Amino acid sequence: MPQQSSAGAKRIAVIPGDGIGKEVIPEAVKVMKAVASARGCDLSLIEFDWGADRYLRDGTTLPPDAVDVFRSDFDAILLGALGDARVPDNRHGADILMGLRFKLDLYANVRPCTLLDSRLTPLRNRDEKDIQFTVIRENTEGSYVGMGGFFKKGTADEIATQEDVNTRKGVERILRFAYEYTRKHGRKRVCMSDKSNALAYGHDLWQRTFAAVKRDYPDIESSHMYVDNLLMQMVRDPSQFEVIVTCNMFGDIASDVGAQLAGGLGLAPSGNIHPGHVSMFEPVHGSAPQIAGKGVANPMGAVLAAAMMLSYLGLVEESRQMEKAVRAAISEGKTTADLGGSLGTREAGDWLARRAESA
Ligand code: ATP
Secondary structure, eight states, rough: OOOSSSSSSEEEEEESSSSSSHHHHHHHHHHHHHHHHTTTEEEEEEOOOHHHHHHHHOOSOTTTTTTHHHHOOOSSSEEEEEEOOOTTTTTHHHHIHHHHHHHHTOEEEEEEOOSSSGGGOSTTOOOOOEEEEEEEEEEESGGGGEEEESSSTSSTTTTEEEOBBBHHHHHHHHHHHHHHHHHHOOOOOOEEETTTTHHHHHHHHHHHHHHHHHOOOOTEEEEEEHHHHHHHHHHGGGOOOOOOEHHHHHHHHHHHHHHTTOOOOGEEEEEEOOOOOOOOEEEESHHHHHHHTOOOOOOOHHHHHHHHHHTTOHHHHHHHHHHHHHHHHHHHHOOOGTTTOOHHHHHHHHHHHHHHOOO
């Protein structure tokens, strides 16, 4: 593992990964560096070459000491995307992404869905004030823990099981995180979503825990929706939501719907957070093999993920400058093709860096 430098600097591990991750992360780094140098703040960025190329070369996925080194020597991690057709089972991606999420216990996946310009939403007659919500997804439990198995695999009698794990501790901490996030961001409403009418055990635990936790936050308006209704309501009237908190699988789905409402995958950032611990930030999109290598990927999701990371590290003004640059680029049409512009990934990054520096 690389060594650290510059005492007092914020130490950030950068993992570009695969596909468009390798194109958008350098742009996010460029914008961060521009803001940091304009404001005189010290960032120490150390790159890790983990991804499909490295895995195919020497078998490395997540090195055994990675988690300890990240815990002791780093403040945050910026990740691009993992996924490559040459690794069909995505073994390296699962080891690196799920390994970091689970081993660093990054239990809150935070996905802001903020419409930055009314022209970007597919909804009719909606503007910026209508789409400003955050999906908070439980990130370490549920159906994604990988518990289950096959019986009589490959036969006509095959059985496959996939366990859905919900613990009192896990549910309580994500609900408390959602309420604290709501307070911290000056919002007033939390909507908890589950499927307790059908999942009578796991989501009954969500119901009972929610009933107990919400009593500690009388200043916040609490509501509940079954997840099928939630997705319908997000499309029908997104303005009713401020913070949505839900389980791992439903959060995965709801946050992609939210990303589309707010302008598409190219723009959506996310954070994998454990308050007070080293946390990891990434664009919501994946490696997008169809467009990888063409220099057309939108770097804004990565730039906004880096901005979220700086805000998490207490560099709030630097984060604001990056977000302002993205808003300016959209309103002046300095964007990649997915948002209707004609810039390539690098040109879009250059424009954002210049604007962020002078903001
Ligand atoms: P993975 O398997 O790694 O998740 P994927 O192709 O399944 O990759 P995404 O990477 O999420 O899924 O992308 C789906 C599609 O969305 C892409 O093919 C592309 O058309 C579009 N897209 C995603 N990210 C971007 C981006 N940053 N800029 C422009 N288009 C994007």
